[in-house]
Amino acid sequence: xxxxxxxxxxxxxxxxxxxxxxxxxxxxxxxxxxxxxxxxxxxxxxxxxxxxxxxxxxxxxxxxxxxxxxxxxxxxxxxxxxxxxxxxxxxxxxxxxxxxxxxxxxxxxxxxxxxxxxxxxxxxxxxxxxxxxxxxxxxxxxxxxxxxxxxxxxxxxxxxxxxxxxxxxxxxxxxxxxxxxxxxxxxxxxxxxxxxxxxxxxxxxxxxxxxxxxxxxxxxxxxxxxxxxxxxxxxxxxxxxxxxxxxxxxxxxxxxxxxxxxxxxxxxxxxxxxxxxxxxxxxxx
Numbered sequence: 001x002x003x004x005x006x007x008x009x010x011x012x013x014x015x016x017x018x019x020x021x022x023x024x025x026x027x028x029x030x031x032x033x034x035x036x037x038x039x040x041x042x043x044x045x046x047x048x049x050x051x052x053x054x055x056x057x058x059x060x061x062x063x064x065x066x067x068x069x070x071x072x073x074x075x076x077x078x079x080x081x082x083x084x085x086x087x088x089x090x091x092x093x094x095x096x097x098x099x100x101x102x103x104x105x106x107x108x109x110x111x112x113x114x115x116x117x118x119x120x121x122x123x124x125x126x127x128x129x130x131x132x133x134x135x136x137x138x139x140x141x142x143x144x145x146x147x148x149x150x151x152x153x154x155x156x157x158x159x160x161x162x163x164x165x166x167x168x169x170x171x172x173x174x175x176x177x178x179x180x181x182x183x184x185x186x187x188x189x190x191x192x193x194x195x196x197x198x199x200x201x202x203x204x205x206x207x208x209x210x211x212x213x214x215x216x217x218x219x220x221x222x223x224x225x226x227x228x229x230x231x232x233x234x235x236x237x238x239x240x241x242x243x244x245x246x247x248x249x250x251x252x253x254x255x256x257x258x259x260x261x262x263x264x265x266x267x268x269x270x271x272x273x274x275x276x277x278x279x280x281x282x283x284x285x
Contacts, residue, residue, distance in 0.1 A: 237263070
């Protein structure tokens, strides 16, 4: 959003159009007069905030010396007077100038929460299938909401599913409260089930059978590679970690090297990475 889009001078011609903007974006209307210094200074402060928040709210200014009909319509009796709109409704109004701290507190009722901002940023990235950059934003948004915002959690899980990463997606879905497990949750769970079926290849099944009969590091390495290629990373890491607990130098260090290679491949943003790095460090130190 450019400056021109979130800074508006209200006239009788664009008043209704400006008020309708509040249905899509938070709107602040400030009434001022060029001859009234206090109102000018407060309007300048609001403009700085509008620029700082980069379009998180629209600032509409009414010059009461030019637009006396609008001032009369709003029954303005003191300058400055400020209205705060959201979702088409006036949520707050106050007369006079406010200090910055108080102004921030008043604006908080219309501004998006931090998790909402990160959620919208992630949505924009997902439109171009930029999953890697969207994931940390969704993780932060969900944690900021204390893992209570199920809309964020569902998109977070959906992003992992799009990347064919079943385990972290399933972990997220499992944390969503029962009352929020709606049709969308059921649909994502069905997608995970299909991915699991597709990932259970004949090669993996045979290696699992062979490993169960003869649990050697060589077979474990082959099975871990197949599991990783099928995006079953936690199974692969768990298998290798079982060997590392008994011998950090298993298969002349190849087990540890493969373990680290899988961690590197799945990336820092995956919660599985943090979990298994901690487990490895517990053996090293």
